[in-house]
Amino acid sequence: MTLRTEPFIMNMGPVHPSTHGVFRMRVTLDGEVVIDMEPVFGYLHRGIEKLAEERTYLGVIPLTDRLDYLASMTNNFGYCLAVEKLAKIPVPERAEYIRVIMAELQRLAAHLISVGSFLNDAGAYFTPFLYMFRERERIIDLFEMVSGQRLLYNYMRPGGVSQDLPEEFIPALQELLKQMKGYMQEYENLLKDNEILGARAKGVGILTRDMAINIGASGPVLRASGMKWDIRKVDPYSIYNRFEFDIPTGVQGDCYDRYRVRVEEMKQSLRILEQAYQKIPAGPYHTEVPQLIRPPVGETYAHIEAPTGELGFYLVSDGGIAPYRCHVRAPSLMNLTALRDMVKGWKIQDTILTFGSIAITMGEVDR
């Protein structure tokens, strides 16, 4: 007699401890083995692209905060670059430096969360997560100092930033950089060489280089697959060509590589910050821009290297005060394209791990 078995369909999410928000995976299981997986999107869809069509160019900035809510500064940055490109607004030197400092601090903060929650998904019971939140707190303190808020900063404006740095910012940044080095070492000691993490994450959820390019992956996910592609290097925006930094890449594109690439990127961010705060010039922090920006008719695409990947804004102007169309190229969404292929055949635990290693933010996936 043969035992009749049938696959087992499980809905992971939208409310699940490790779906990073409200993501739903419809997983078909054969015992513990994932034989099929279908991602279901849309639980956090707020129609930001539609809302942007009815707001002024300035009024869209608070909306971009809410895209990748763990990296508001870079979202502001990308949008402001697009508006500047469209309306041809010059940016003063000091503002460029402030923007780079903010973007790199934001990258640190966002990577701390993605690495922490990845390790938490691997099962290290909240320890790395809380350690990294402790350090993120220090960074957020600085953001609070300059912008007055701790999550949705709304700090950058077309033509500069909304306010100048307070005088206590640079000493605080210096102190932060000094302390971060020790903490980075602590994370490395905590789990880098851990045998269990190695057994769990190495070789799991492989995204090959060709596949990564084909699915339009970007950011750490693409670089972990071995492709040396960083918008800051290949298409330097703002003043990134003035800084010295490396692009860390992975070898085979497994979960461990993605984790390592993020950690290495944090180190590179620290390097950029070291160079940036020393060179920051005095001067105006923004260009005088009218409240209602009226860019000439046209369309433009500006992209930056956000913590999750290539964040792009495709803006179409009809000459009015509101964007005619504001499309967001969301890196989190694109990185998820191959999730099904990455988890098929692995265990259900690896599904969570792979998903965690892509490190999406639902605000950006659904928009």
Next chain:
Amino acid sequence: MKFSNYGLGIIKGMGVTLKNLFRASPTTQYPEQRLTVSKRIRGTELVWSVEKCTGCATCARTCPQGVIRIVTHPGEAGGDPNRYVVETLEVDSGYCIHCGLCVEACPYNALFLGYKFERAKYRRQELVQSKEDMSISQETPSAYYHPELAGKLPKQTLLIDREKK
């Protein structure tokens, strides 16, 4: 022989957690211990100066959420022609996203963000601020977009200062 695959990583990690066992926690226990917020905090209430305001309603036009309601009239004859009398100024802070764009837009520096932040209310209607609630005479404005006010406010507590050597 390399020991990196024989549990050395685990031992290193255990060392880190043990070190943290004896380290002071960064937690602040909120109601008893308090941190000083940033000087530029975007607090829960707008602060409005009746003397400076000319009733131009730029704030209401700038607000991306459309939560500022302003009603003005030209005032009595013989008054300043560029100045309107503000009859009503209402902000529904329940819908306010605290982006601060109204403060930046105000051409006469009559609008500020509040410095206080503990303004939980029981009912939604109570979140609507009238112009009396927002008056600068009873509220502390924060230094958001008004760096000249920063001198009077206390220094922000920073987590990094606790471990400064």
Next chain:
Amino acid sequence: MFTGIENAFVNLPQALKADWPGNVWWHWVIFTLIAIVFFLGSVIMFIFMERRVLAKMQARIGPNRIGPFGLLQAIADAVKVLTKENITPSNADKIVFWLAPAIVFAPVLMVFAVVPFANGAVLADLNIGILYAIAIGSLSTIGVFMAGWSSSNKYSTLGAMRMVAAVISYEMPIVLTFATIIVLTGSMSLNDIVIAQGKYWFIFSQPLGFFLAFVAGCAEINRSPFDLMEADSEIVAGFHTEYSGMKFAMFYLGEYGEAVVMSTIIATLFLGGWQGPFLPPFVWLIGKIFFVFFLMIWTRTTLPRVRIDQLMKLAWKFLFPLALINLFATGLEVLTFPNGLPWYFIPVNFGIGVVLVLLWSRLYKVGWGRIEIQ
């Protein structure tokens, strides 16, 4: 009818001596009470300790509001959880669903019958003490499986399946390690085993045994890094996802009760139980129990979770053969020196343990990885 009681009171002075006559009836009452109070007290202390130590290690503070240092937090939680609504899922198998918590909880308590608190201070000095502890201790698996199956929740079913697989696999190495101790002492009674550790604790002569028992014990009571039966980041809460209120409290108690039991057995077998200078014996025992539990908290804080196939491989390809080899080597040593091992076996056994662990970890591959799906 009263003679029994009279005898009891007549025999009271003798009874309170170290070697109690086992058939005095109030001996059972007292020790049952002691066992229950000790069990509940140590569960509450364990919960408190776990939360506080975990919090400290994670740069938090932990519960500190109720009572001095938050000591009463566990009691407040108990009050809260008891007053909560008991939710039974509409698709659940009601009888099994209600029965499961009791089945999980009862065997855990029963193990304390054989744990000695001092020389002879034991509810029932069974001559098959270890066997009893193992046999009764794994009964709670049935309750777990009942809970997982009856909840009609897929997470619960997965968690229960994993639990059963893990417990069955990890019984093997743990029993073999305990057998090593039996070979050394020649007795199954826990009291005799503790007495046999008068000269030195078995952790010194059996370092490999301690390691194996600790790892297998962690897996058996599903502590991290083997907590994948209730892996919160994967299957929400495993078998007790659907439980709430009192029934959840029973699972919670049972879970920590298992931790108490496992710590107690390891402390008794390897750390010399109540043996120790200066302090009264039960203080030593409690101290050792908490030390073992501290080790468990420490690993839980640091280590990520293993995968289910790695869990199985670890049991059958690493712990099981090593436990067999350890048993064989110990048997040889005991045969060669029937009158007790000389002191130099401490470094020798330590060396054997280290070499075996290092060599064996080369021999096996972790997990089988990806499975091709047609």
Next chain:
Amino acid sequence: MTTALVAQDIANQLNANYPGVNTEVNNNAVIIDSKSLLSLMTYLKITPGLDFNYLTTITAIDYYQQFEVVYLLVSMEHNQSLTVKTRCNREDPVLPSVTSLWRSADLQEREIYDLMGITFEGHPNMKRLVLWPEFQGHPQRRDYLQ
């Protein structure tokens, strides 16, 4: 620096290789007729010297009379970029899917279908992405009213 290729050169190249296909240039973007989209895209992807192996983004713009779909192509090898546009009418918005060339089109085409209502032929899983299946209408259209 990613160099944006001059669209006129590409258009000339395409017109030379595919006679009969009407390729225009507007605002440094190559505008391809929707009927020959797939073959021309294949050409752009596999031709040595172009090698557009990375489809950055697809977006659709509603111009009331017609939809314009924008493809931003990047060649990682040569670090070049190109904007390709195609148009379709509003009454029966159908376009060939480029999923077979770049899988990154998968979710984005679904999103455009969901929000703009352009059907992509040849897409393996043409379902709504962010809205629920029973939803009526396509909210990203300019004339969409609740």
